[in-house]
Amino acid sequence: MTIFEQQLRRMKQDKGFIAALDQSGGSTPKALTGYGIQENAYKNEDEMYGLIHAMRSRVLTDKSFTGDKILGVILFEKTLNAKVEGMPTTEYLWKKHIVPFLKIDKGLEEKKNDVQLMKPIPNLAGIIQDAKSKGVFGTKMRSVIFANNQAGIAAVVQQQFEFARIIIENGLVPIIEPEVDIHAADKKEIEATLKAALLEQLNKLTANQNVMLKLTLPAENNFYSDLTTHPQVVRVVALSGGYDFEKATNLLANNKNVIASFSRALLDDLRVDQTTEQFSTVLSKAIDGIYNASIT
Known part of the structure; x- marks a missing residue:
């Protein structure tokens, strides 16, 4: 069995959740501030990314961060191309039996509909081939929905599935993330509109076309x-979507066969x-709480 086949079986069958450690350029300063590092602590992007990688490495190497409860990790491109304890990040993760994913979207357009x-994601095929060569199993890409506008929702789902194909x-498995604003x-x-649009697109996939869905916890x-x-x-x-730890885990526990893919709820404290x-x-307390909600 190939590594990809082992990872696919793990993602389909095993208990646990996915940790989202994929803050990109726009969200990194906020993540660092939450961690206790103010913006005056770094002079440029290189220093900023060095600090966030140190934070992520601290999480990934912690004794509580294991494949027993964590199925996968979503990585930012710079984390993918960096090293953890002297090893390529994906290699380090799979040594722990944790499946690596890569955030591939380049941010969001202005709001419309x-x-x-x-x-746009220039050279998407090339990005995927490069990620695959480095041991990545899947990808993640995010859109946002603010109101029940059928044209807008249809456009989000259409774009997500065009990229997914x-x-x-x-050769990778895409995580499709059409986030619904919790407010x-x-x-x-x-x-309801989103689910209908997702089912319509899912039913067009062939038997060998597999996707994952990352969705806001439903009402x-x-x-x-x-x-x-x-x-x-x-x-x-499920994404935590701005819910705090208690709210996110309580909602998750009420949704059978849905597991977490949390960032804020995992890292907040x-x-x-x-x-x-x-x-x-x-970290161990957060992991235990999210894991338990994921397997309830």
Whole structure:
């Protein structure tokens, strides 16, 4: 069995969740501030990315961060191309039996029709081939939906699946992420429109075309249950979407066969000035809470 086949089986069958460590250029300063590193602590982008990589490495190498509870990690490009304990990041992760994913989107367009589409991704096929050569299993790409605008939602789903087909053709499994704004007044209606659009596209996939879905936790418990059982869906994962740890894990626990792909809820209480033992205790508590909600 190839490594890819082992990873696919792990993502389909095993218990655990996906850690999202993919903050990019725009969100890195906020992530560092939350960690306790202010913007005056670095002079340029290189220093900023060095600090965020040190934070991520601290998470990845912690004794509580293991494949027993963590199925996969979503990486930012610079993390993919860096090293952890002297090893390529993907190699280090798979040594722990953790499946590597790569964030590939280049950010969002301006809002139109109550959604934000992804910006173009130049040379997408080349990016996927490079990632595959480095041991990446799958990709992640994010759009955002703010209101129940059928034209906007259709455009989001169409774009996501157009990119997904290119990713599949080049040998990786795409995570499709059409995030629904948790503050939307018509969130429940958005989710109904979104699910219908997702099912329409999923039903057009062939038997050997597999995707994953990363969705905002729904207003109605188990609303996405028919997506979790769709033959072309490897896994449905949930984003925390701005919910705090308690809210995100409580909602997740009420949605059967959906697992977490959290960032904020995982990292919120970590601080640069914590001792190794303090850091590990805080991280372990977050991992346990998210894992338990994922397997409930």
